[in-house]
Amino acid sequence: MEVIRRGAEAEIRKGKWMGRDVMFKARVPKAYRDPELDSSLRTSRTKNEARLIQEARALGVPTPVIYDVDVIGSEIVMQEIKGPRVKDLLDSADDALRERICEEIGRMVALLHEGGMTHGDLTTSNMIFADGRVWFIDFSLGGKNATPEEMGVDLHLLKEAFQSAHSDMLRFYDVIMRSYSSRFARSDEVRKKIKSIEDRGRYT
Ligand SMILES: Nc1ncnc2c1ncn2[C@@H]1O[C@H](COP(=O)(O)OP(=O)(O)O)[C@@H](O)[C@H]1O
Numbered sequence: 627m628e629v630i631r632r633g634a635e636a637e638i639r640k641g642k643w644m645g646r647d648v649m650f651k652a653r654v655p656k657a658y659r660d661p662e663l664d665s666s667l668r669t670s671r672t673k674n675e676a677r678l679i680q681e682a683r684a685l686g687v688p689t690p691v692i693y694d695v696d697v698i699g700s701e702i703v704m705q706e707i708k709g710p711r712v713k714d715l716l717d718s719a720d721d722a723l724r725e726r727i728c729e730e731i732g733r734m735v736a737l738l739h740e741g742g743m744t745h746g747d748l749t750t751s752n753m754i755f756a757d758g759r760v761w762f763i764d765f766s767l768g769g770k771n772a773t774p775e776e777m778g779v780d781l782h783l784l785k786e787a788f789q790s791a792h793s794d795m796l797r798f799y800d801v802i803m804r805s806y807s808s809r810f811a812r813s814d815e816v817r818k819k820i821k822s823i824e825d826r827g828r829y830t
């Protein structure tokens with residue numbers, strides 16, 4: 627089986643499960659944590675991620691199908707989404723495609739927030755472009771019953787991701803925000819929160 631990524635929290639491998647092309651996402655033990663705490667953290671994060679991936683899909687946001695969750699082994703088996711990461715695609719795409727992708731990102735984040743969910747790590751590395759749609763992965767830091775402040779944090783993070791990975795494309799972040807705002811009734815409240823997060827950052 628091919629290891630795709632060894633992150634701080636999780637290891638991602640690509641392989642087959644019941645004849646399907648899947649990704650295995652396993653949370654790895656941390657030696658510096660108390661073993662009991664470590665295992666309960668890994669279990670709760672694995673469950674949280676699997677649950678949120680499914681709930682996001684119920685809201686209409688494309689996410690991988692979850693085939694299996696091994697709570698003890700802290701591993702999720704999910705559909706492999708075959709396509710480029712939005713992070714890489716934005717670099718090579720023409721402006722028309724960039725516009726379309728960013729319009730779609732805004733629409734999907736509006737659906738998530740409308741449903742009371744936050745993603746928790748909203749960067750273009752956690753989005754995959756496939757079948758003409760933007761798919762969202764990596765919900766381990768996401769949550770439910772979100773406040774406008776938490777939604778603001780989601781979008782502020784996305785803006786920071788644009789500033790670092792796509793600094794020549796900041797106008798496309800504005801496309802995301804326009805698309806989001808036109809579709810989400812509480813976007814005014816969220817925009818105010820983003821502004822206060824930014825002001826706080828400026829003076830501290
Ligand atoms: N279901 C999936 N389909 C396709 N690629 C995936 C899938 N899940 C993860 N990946 C790939 O593995 C990388 C890391 O996965 P992710 O869930 O974001 O873990 P991490 O918490 O380490 O960021 C992603 O950026 C993506 O390239």
Ligand SMILES: [Mg+2]
Binds near residue numbers: 751
């Ligand atoms: Mg990730």
